[in-house]
Amino acid sequence: MQEVTPVTPGTNTPETPAVDPGDATDQFGLSFESLLQIVLTQLTFQDPLEPMDNFEFVSQLAQFSQIQLSQTTNDNLERLVAAQTTAQGSAVLGRTVDVTAGATTLTGIVRAVAFEDGTGTVTLETPNGQTISGLPLTNISQIRETP
Known part of the structure; x- marks a missing residue:
């Protein structure tokens, strides 16, 4: 499991790890692991008297999974189109x-x-x-x- 870097008081943004360009990324350029780290950070620093609703947490995880699945599907379709273009070229x-x-x-x-x-x-x-x-x-x- 990845180590979560806490947000220190006085800073506006948490430290984010470098994103491997080969990872599936969403429209914001974050890898699935980075998005998961955001959820874990959110859980770590939530108010114990007002914890995150289970439905909201599961909904966020489902959204992150959908983003990764969409990106993986797009990558596979791009490879399929490239292979089809190669086959068409060799056929002529x-x-x-x-x-x-x-x-x-x-x-x-x-x-x-x-x-x-x-x-x-x-x-x-x-x-x-x-x-x-x-x-x-x-x-x-x-x-x-x-x-």
């Missing part, structure tokens, strides 16, 4: 595709697929031998077998 390598580029549609063979920040781009070799890079994978409108 060497195939003839039509790519929408503004008001025109380019046709060519996909020679390379690149990924940056979860976004896939393709390098296309057109029938006249021109190479065009940086076309968004999401702009592919048709995929055909290369003759």
Whole structure:
């Protein structure tokens, strides 16, 4: 169990531990452990004559658990989308595709697929031998077998 740092009189905020950027964080940038530490600090320094209501305490814990679950779900969805983008990119390598580029549609063979920040781009070799890079994978409108 983590050690709770008490709030000393005369200070406005308790000392908070450093947050690991890899931890699940909520919109305020606090890890689940930090949020739990806040609840424990609140319990430690509550007025013994007027303790926290059990329902309120359980409600706070449920909210903290929901925050962690939501962040974990978002992280997993981001990884799933990245994996799906990779699979889509590898599926078009060497195939003839039509790519929408503004008001025109380019046709060519996909020679390379690149990924940056979860976004896939393709390098296309057109029938006249021109190479065009940086076309968004999401702009592919048709995929055909290369003759």
